[in-house]
Amino acid sequence: MLAVRFIVSYTLRKNNSPQRSLNSRPRFQGRRNYVNPGLRIDINRFVNRAQSVTSEDLYSPIHQFSDFAIDPILKRNIEYKKYISPTPIQDQVIPHVLDGKDVIGIANTGTGKTAAFLIPLMNTLVRNKSDKVLIMVPTRELAQQIQSELFSFNNNLYIKSAVCIGGANIRAQMRDLRNNPSFVIGTPGRLKDLIERKVLYLGNFKTVVLDEADRMLDMGFIHDVKEILSLMPTPRQTLLFSATLSPKIEQLTKQFQTNPVKVSVKTRETLEHVAQDIVHVAHQGQKIDVLHNLLTQPDFEKVLIFGETKHGVQELSNALNVRGHKSTAIHGNKNQNARQKALQQFKRNEIRILVATDVAARGLDIPHVSHVINFDIPASYDDYVHRIGRTGRAGNPGKALTFVR
Ligand code: AMP
Numbered sequence: 001m002l003a004v005r006f007i008v009s010y011t012l013r014k015n016n017s018p019q020r021s022l023n024s025r026p027r028f029q030g031r032r033n034y035v036n037p038g039l040r041i042d043i044n045r046f047v048n049r050a051q052s053v054t055s056e057d058l059y060s061p062i063h064q065f066s067d068f069a070i071d072p073i074l075k076r077n078i079e080y081k082k083y084i085s086p087t088p089i090q091d092q093v094i095p096h097v098l099d100g101k102d103v104i105g106i107a108n109t110g111t112g113k114t115a116a117f118l119i120p121l122m123n124t125l126v127r128n129k130s131d132k133v134l135i136m137v138p139t140r141e142l143a144q145q146i147q148s149e150l151f152s153f154n155n156n157l158y159i160k161s162a163v164c165i166g167g168a169n170i171r172a173q174m175r176d177l178r179n180n181p182s183f184v185i186g187t188p189g190r191l192k193d194l195i196e197r198k199v200l201y202l203g204n205f206k207t208v209v210l211d212e213a214d215r216m217l218d219m220g221f222i223h224d225v226k227e228i229l230s231l232m233p234t235p236r237q238t239l240l241f242s243a244t245l246s247p248k249i250e251q252l253t254k255q256f257q258t259n260p261v262k263v264s265v266k267t268r269e270t271l272e273h274v275a276q277d278i279v280h281v282a283h284q285g286q287k288i289d290v291l292h293n294l295l296t297q298p299d300f301e302k303v304l305i306f307g308e309t310k311h312g313v314q315e316l317s318n319a320l321n322v323r324g325h326k327s328t329a330i331h332g333n334k335n336q337n338a339r340q341k342a343l344q345q346f347k348r349n350e351i352r353i354l355v356a357t358d359v360a361a362r363g364l365d366i367p368h369v370s371h372v373i374n375f376d377i378p379a380s381y382d383d384y385v386h387r388i389g390r391t392g393r394a395g396n397p398g399k400a401l402t403f404v405r
Contacts, residue, residue, distance in 0.1 A: 041381050043278055043404050045384070046277070046374075046400075046404070047276055047277055047278060048274070049275065059087075059088045059091075061087075061088070061091040062091055062092075063086055063091050063094070064085055065078050065083065068098065068120075069098060070123040071126045071127070071157075073126070073155070073156050074122060074123055074153060076155075077152070077153045077154070077155050077156075077157070078119065078153065080155065081153065083115070087111055087112035087115075088111065089111045089112055089113045090112050090113075090116040090119070093116040093117070093120075093263050094116060094119060096263070097120035097121065097237075097239065098120045098123065098124075100237055101237070101259075101260070102237060102240075102257040102258055102259065102261070103239045103260055103263060104240050104245070104253055104257070104260045104261070104262045104263070105117075105240070105242075105263050105264075106241075106243070106244070106245055106264035106265070107243070107263075107264070107265045108389060109212070109386070109389060113211070114145075114146055114211075116241075117135075117239050117241070118146070119153065122150070122159055124207070125159050125182045126157060129182070131206050131207065132182055132204055132206065133182065133184070133207045133209065134184050134207070134208045134209070134232070135184070135185040135186070135209040136187070136191065136208065136209070136216065136225060136228065137211045137212060138187065138215040138216040139187065139215075140168070140187060140339070141339065141343060141359070141360070142212065143163050143164075143165050143185045144163055144165070145364060145365060147161055147163050147183075150183060159182050160179060160181040161182065161184070162179070162183070162185070163176075164176075164185070164186030164187070164190045164194055164200070165187045165190050165336065166187055166189050166190045167335055167336035168336045168337070170190070170193070170194070173190070173194065174194070174197070174199045178199065184205075187221075188225050189224060191228055192224050192227065192228060195228070195231065202228070202231045202232050203233055205236070206233065206236050206237065207236060207237040207238075207239070208229065208237075208239070209240075209241070210238070210239070210240045210241065210252075211241050212242065212243070213249055213252065214242040214243055214244045214246060215243075217246075217248050217249065222248070225252070226252075226255075226256075229256045235258070238256055238257045238260075240252070240253055240257065243382075243386070273398065274372075274388050274389075274399065275397070275398070275399045275400070276388065276399075276402070277399075277401055278402050278403070279402065279404070280404060281403055287375060287403055288316070288319055288323075291305070291373065291403075292323050294373070294401070295320070295353065299370065300371050301368075302346075302349065303354075303371045303372075303373060304354050304371070304373070304390050304391070305353065305355045305356070305373045306355075306356055306357070306358065306360075306373070306374050306375060306378065306387050307375050308357070308376035309357070310332050310333040310357055313330075313331045313356060314329050314331060314333065316355050317329035317355040325352075325353055326351055326352065326353065327352075327353035327354065328342040328345055329342060329354070329355045330355075330357070331356065332357065332359060343360070343366075347366055355375075358378070358387070360390070364390065366390055369390050369391040370391065370399065371391060371398070371399045371400070371401065372387055372388050372391045372399075372400045372401075373401050374387060374400070374401070374402040374403060377402060377403075377404065
């Protein structure tokens with residue numbers, strides 16, 4: 001199934017071999033009695049033969065972009081971006097957002113949900129210049145990615161936006177806010193800080209988007225999110241996007257939304273065109289040798305490697321560089337400029353290997369990642385799905401390998 005199998009056949013577990021117990025603890029310095037929750041995931045769930053996308057899987061949209069009642073300049077910008085027809089989430093969400101309704105969008109990343117809210121909301125702002133939109137997201141990179149998508153639709157529209165995220169210069173953000181932007185895109189902690197400093201006033205924000213809401217709650221932002229929402233005026237339009245609809249998310253929607261329309265385009269739990277397999281290593285120390293062998297294979301063109309800790313991720317990237325595999329790392333110990341630089345280098349194919357913590361697992365759109373490698377097992381199956389979702393995007397084939405001991 002995988003081209004690498006014959007090279008590292010001694011390390012790869014055959015699909016039909018008996019399942020191995022995963023009770024051994026990972027090497028981890030610092031916390032005693034630490035047990036990686038990922039060890040409880042059945043390793044068979046990391047193995048999946050890729051299926052080709054058949055015509056039955058192809059979605060026929062009800063609308064074309066030309067059907068939507070949106071500004072002609074915005075339509076032209078969509079065309080210029082070469083979006084031919086709406087993705088399922090866009091097809092089903094855009095009409096409701098244009099109608100001013102609250103929406104719950106259940107969709108994985110990579111489904112085109114950014115444009116599902118940006119296109120209709122930009123249209124609202126073209127029609128009503130004094131309106132304002134707040135977009136709350138869990139990670140800094142996602143905020144920046146949303147703003148760059150906004151820029152790509154903004155030719156001749158001149159809609160102003162500001163990104164307010166932690167780890168970046170707050171004074172520059174305060175200056176941006178004084179410039180009266182129509183879109184404010186930020187992470188909850190920094191937004192709260194700016195509200196407390198009285199440079200961000202939410203009284204005239206009539207629309208709010210919670211993107212990757214499940215991730216925001218997982219990251220402990222629930223109190224900040226609730227506090228910020230409670231400062232917003234009513235009536236308002238509240239759009240919530242999440243990969244899952246957990247009880248906590250349902251509670252949030254009950255508290256802050258009014259008669260929301262629910263749209264779900266979630267299909268299978270993993271992307272079916274991602275070939276998944278495990279790489280069996282005898283001990284922790286062998287992992288780097290096995291990884292080195294894999295990275296020398298020609299089909300490992302653009303590789304995203306996930307590790308568990310910030311420190312471990314940096315160490316692994318350093319070790320790969322020493323072995324001649326030019327790589328960069330992205331994790332919470334790096335400042336935002338360094339994180340953004342690493343991500344851009346990887347996106348632009350200036351560097352072939354990116355080593356990351358789960359900070360890079362969600363929301364990010366990185367084209368043409370040939371392989372995702374889980375150097376460390378993820379903490380939950382949900383995290384696994386998000387990690388491997390970075391490859392095999394937009395119908396392209398992808399491969400995911402998980403190291404297990
Ligand atoms: P997202 O889920 O918003 O991160 O989008 C995933 C990727 O799909 C991005 O690269 C988008 O530019 C792309 N995309 C979104 N909508 C469309 C569309 N209607 N047609 C083609 N590509 C799209």
